[in-house]
Amino acid sequence: MNEDELLKGEKVEKILSPHPLSFMRFQSLSLFLIIWGIVAGWLINFSEWNNLFSDNEWLTIGVWGLVLLFAGIIASLITVRWSIFFLYLIVFAGGIALMLSAGWLDTYGIFIPFYTVSISIIGFLMVEAYRRSHKYIISNQRITFKGGIVTKRERTLRYDKITDINAKQGIIGQIFGFGTITPISQSGFGLGSDKSFAGGGVQLGEKKIKLFGLFGGGKEVQTPRARSYYELHGVYPYKEIKKIVEEMVQGNVITPYQQEQVAFQKEQVDIQKQMRDLLKMQSESKMDQEEGDSSEEEKES
């Protein structure tokens, strides 16, 4: 954080970045590609079933793509993110397009594993670049969240605006000591919702009259969730950072007792002010009286 970005009296406590393993959900997509690339290479070239794939490029491409897309569907269903499926679809389509355009269809035994592993390496590099774009600055007045590779995003949150702190630590986080802290603001920033929907259809009649009905139901649950550049994502050391943030929030939040104390002190100050004014008035009138007495004495003399 530059000096000119700091507010008056602001002091930076910590500058953080997400832990290298904190984006494991993205890294695991690349990890799968590496494993599948190696297994596919072995299966096509060295395994006892390689006869099946020799001189049969479309079967090989089909098996390779099928596994890729099936993994994409499974991952999408688990994480409720269809972008994973489309990502793998792009990898698959890109591979076919490259093979056809460059005329590498004959070298599918080498191309498929190399292409898959190369894509996964690119994936790893992209995740790393994305991770490195994150920066969290904890100062004595606020938390500043920064992130984004192309579009730079920033969120500033004052401690007195934080109503709730959500903290989570997965198994990898527990092992390596990192975790995610999501501060929820008064406006509800930092909250997301999980939706589930169940639906069904029924068709009645066969030839002329057809009846079709659809029924379903949905549920929505509010849950603390934010983009990685709007929360303290995968910060290390988790426990220490959590304590710092909680102490900062605690230090900036006025409790009812403290509010009473402030009101009482204000009252005291008012009374003291009144007393000061009274004393001032009293002393002024005394001084006037003394001045009046002395002038009378002077006249008499």
Next chain:
Amino acid sequence: MEASPIDIVIFAPLAPILGVILFWFIQLVIIESEKFLLSKIRPKHEPFCKFTNFLGILFQTVCHALGFTVTKSGISDFYISVDYGRVAPKKEKKGIFEWISNAFLFIGPFFIPALLLLICLYFLMNGGFEIATPSQLLELRYTFGEQITTFGASLLAFSNSFFTFLINIDLLHPAHFGFLLLMIFLGMGMRPSYIGKEKHERVDMLYDLKNIGTLILYKPIYPIILFVMAYIFFYISFWLGQNWYVALFAILGWLSIISIVSIVIADMILLLIRTTDEIPGKWKVFPYTIMPVSYVLARILFFYIPTDFTKPASILILILSTIIVTYVLLKRKSNRFKTERDIKQLKKKSKGEKDE
């Protein structure tokens, strides 16, 4: 030779039980070495130790949950973290059900991970799962001696196939490589006790034995019932002329062998970690790099010069090159293996450099 009825009725069923107990005891002793090595590397490899702890706790918790499921107690709460695991039953069952679920908790972690590996081995290994039939000496059948011989023969046949598989393991075969990785990981978690940051209480082999002892002594009637059931099972096998009794215990013996080998391999890895910790700087990565490089180079070499022992020779080259590289690095980069004369020479050299 006539077999005495007392031998058949009383002693013969004991033979495989004693065999399993012996192997299980060996397993406990080897687990101790693993715990020792883990506690030694803990200060420098906290995440790694946490990971092995997690594996241990995971197995323990899963075994406990399995115990509650088997006893139909149900599971109301299942919590697991890197240093703590908790399973609560839906219905608090007492008596034999409680005893069985506790038995799963204390004994399960020794056998369940090995069972996973045994399932994998079934698909990877060529044979070795045959149960040896009682010998041709009919008069000796179902005696203590014959039972222990049959048990031993079954273990020998399995061990033979298992070690042949391990020696010939192809690290360029994804399934074989995956199995080795799984074996190392499970080997590191195949212990029922948690290795903590601070030693709150003594957690060792005696602690495990004490737990199991308490379990047995808590309600001695249950182990006696299990014993009686084992004897009945033996008599049924004897009556039907089948070898089911030995087969059951032979499987437990196989599990123990798998566990022992897994823990020994995990110990070797831990020993390598501990040794490389003494090498300063980035040089400590070198022994780990040399492992895949030497293996791949050996396989390429044997591809052009074919031999009958390509895979075992490649593994031997991997092991030897790792040992040699580690030794050389230790000798050159640390004070380990240095003689008094070497140390004096080093001191002179550094003094000379300072004077200059």
